[in-house]
Amino acid sequence: MTQEQFARYSFLLDRTARKVKQYAQQQFKSGDFDVTVDQWLVLKNLSGNQLLSQTELAQLVFKDHPTLTRIIDLLCKKGYVERVPHPQDRRSFQLHLTDLGTEKVIELRPKILEIREKAWENLSDTDFEEFKRILNTIYKNLGGQDIE
Numbered sequence: 366m367t368q369e370q371f372a373r374y375s376f377l378l379d380r381t382a383r384k385v386k387q388y389a390q391q392q393f394k395s396g397d398f399d400v401t402v403d404q405w406l407v408l409k410n411l412s413g414n415q416l417l418s419q420t421e422l423a424q425l426v427f428k429d430h431p432t433l434t435r436i437i438d439l440l441c442k443k444g445y446v447e448r449v450p451h452p453q454d455r456r457s458f459q460l461h462l463t464d465l466g467t468e469k470v471i472e473l474r475p476k477i478l479e480i481r482e483k484a485w486e487n488l489s490d491t492d493f494e495e496f497k498r499i500l501n502t503i504y505k506n507l508g509g510q511d512i513e
Contacts, residue, residue, distance in 0.1 A: 378503075385484050386402060388480070388483065388484070389402050389477075389480050389481075390402050392480045393405070393480075396476060398473055398476070399443065399469070400440075400443075400445075400469070400473070403426075403428070403432075403436055404436055404439065404440055405473065405477065406426045407422065407426055407433070407436050407437065407440060407446070408440065408445060408446070408462065408466055408469060408470050408473075409470060409474075410422060410425045410426055411446065411460060411461060411462045411466070412462055412466075412467065412470040415461065416449065416459035416460065416461050417459060417460050417461075418451070418457060418458075418459055418460070419433060419434070419437065419457075419458075419460065422437075422460060437460065440466070443465075444463055444465045444466070445462065445463060445465055445466035445469055446460055446461070446462060446463065446466055447460070447461055447462075447463050448460060449461060
């Protein structure tokens with residue numbers, strides 16, 4: 366394969382990822398979800414875990430610390446997330462969903478599944494499995510670990 370082909374495929378990958386996120390963000394706005402796509406990622410990951418440090422959460426959502434701090438600040442202002450002092454380290458804190466945050470996740474989960482399904486329309490299970498295999502290979506080639 367030539368460098369030009371690699372560049373074309375990289376462009377397709379980037380273009381598609383941007384379109385998926387753009388489509389989701391449009392749906393979040395028109396659906397009046399009261400959160401952005403990035404804020405949803407934080408809520409969803411906090412809902413699947415008891416208490417997380419900001420470092421642990423940053424790794425789960427692939428965000429740097431300053432960006433994640435801004436997202437957490439907004440979610441705290443909305444009453445969806447709370448910072449709790451760390452029991453062993455008084456200099457740090459842990460994050461968890463408030464009751465309101467848990468309600469928001471329960472409310473949004475089915476709507477977000479519908480949004481995600483739009484991107485996968487007209488693809489078979491075989492298409493999806495091959496796509497997943499290819500993406501995981503690219504990810505591992507760049508030093509990442511396999512994600513299911």
